[in-house]
Amino acid sequence: DGGITQSPKYLFRKEGQNVTLSCEQNLNHDAMYWYRQDPGQGLRLIYYSQIVNDFQKGDIAEGYSVSREKKESFPLTVTSAQKNPTAFYLCATATRVNTEAFFGQGTRLTVV
Amino acid sequence: KQEVTQIPAALSVPEGENLVLNCSFTDSAIYNLQWFRQDPGKGLTSLLLIQSSQREQTSGRLNASLDKSSGRSTLYIAASQPGDSATYLCAVSNAGGTSYGKLTFGQGTILTVHP
Numbered sequence: 001d002g003g004i005t006q007s008p009k010y011l012f013r014k015e016g017q018n019v020t021l022s023c024e025q026n027l028n029h030d031a032m033y034w035y036r037q038d039p040g041q042g043l044r045l046i047y048y049s050q051i052v053n054d055f056q057k058g059d060i061a062e063g064y065s066v067s068r069e070k071k072e073s074f075p076l077t078v079t080s081a082q083k084n085p086t087a088f089y090l091c092a093t094a095t096r097v098n099t100e101a102f103f104g105q106g107t108r109l110t111v112v
Numbered sequence: 113k114q115e116v117t118q119i120p121a122a123l124s125v126p127e128g129e130n131l132v133l134n135c136s137f138t139d140s141a142i143y144n145l146q147w148f149r150q151d152p153g154k155g156l157t158s159l160l161l162i163q164s165s166q167r168e169q170t171s172g173r174l175n176a177s178l179d180k181s182s183g184r185s186t187l188y189i190a191a192s193q194p195g196d197s198a199t200y201l202c203a204v205s206n207a208g209g210t211s212y213g214k215l216t217f218g219q220g221t222i223l224t225v226h227p
Contacts, residue, residue: 094213103156
């Protein structure tokens with residue numbers, strides 16, 4: 001089964017906790033991205049990585065951290081410093097060949 | 113800074129109509145433009161990718177055009193069906209360096225096709 005797998009589908013976080021969202025891909029794509037989607041605001045880029053062991057901040061990186069130890073995996077940690085983490089989080093990949101982006105099914109994070 | 117605008121924000125049409133969704137962007141130095149579909153609570157499905165050197169792409173009942181100089185793209189849906197009901201998102205990738213694949217999104221058009 002090829003594609004991008006995000007887990008879990010739903011995640012609940014208590015105030016002050018760090019949580020990690022998983023993104024795994026078997027498309028052999030070089031680049032991976034994390035976006036956040038809020039109602040009425042479209043998608044905004046959090047972090048991205050175009051090669052293993054390297055990543056760059058996007059437009060709204062504060063309160064988030066990532067790692068890219070393997071080509072297949074790009075986990076996102078939402079830290080307690082993120083003031084408003086409730087949102088829908090989407091992971092994407094892209095290939096250098098034609099730069100088309102592909103998305104996972106998302107993780108809905110709710111602060112309780 | 114690139115900004116992407118989609119018009120209309122919402123559209124409701126009867127089944128069978130042909131329709132056009134609009135996307136405009138402020139910086140014409142794009143690498144490519146993608147149209148996506150999003151069903152409620154789901155991820156994004158890529159519909160069409162247009163490279164900056166191309167004028168249009170077609171897939172089945174969908175046709176997307178690109179006018180880079182004027183900063184506009186349109187998505188044409190022929191013979192709409194209730195199953196086409198979804199949010200349609202336009203996104204651009206800016207040219208240069210290693211920024212391929214970094215996308216700037218519009219806020220989407222919510223399409224409802226009623227029987």
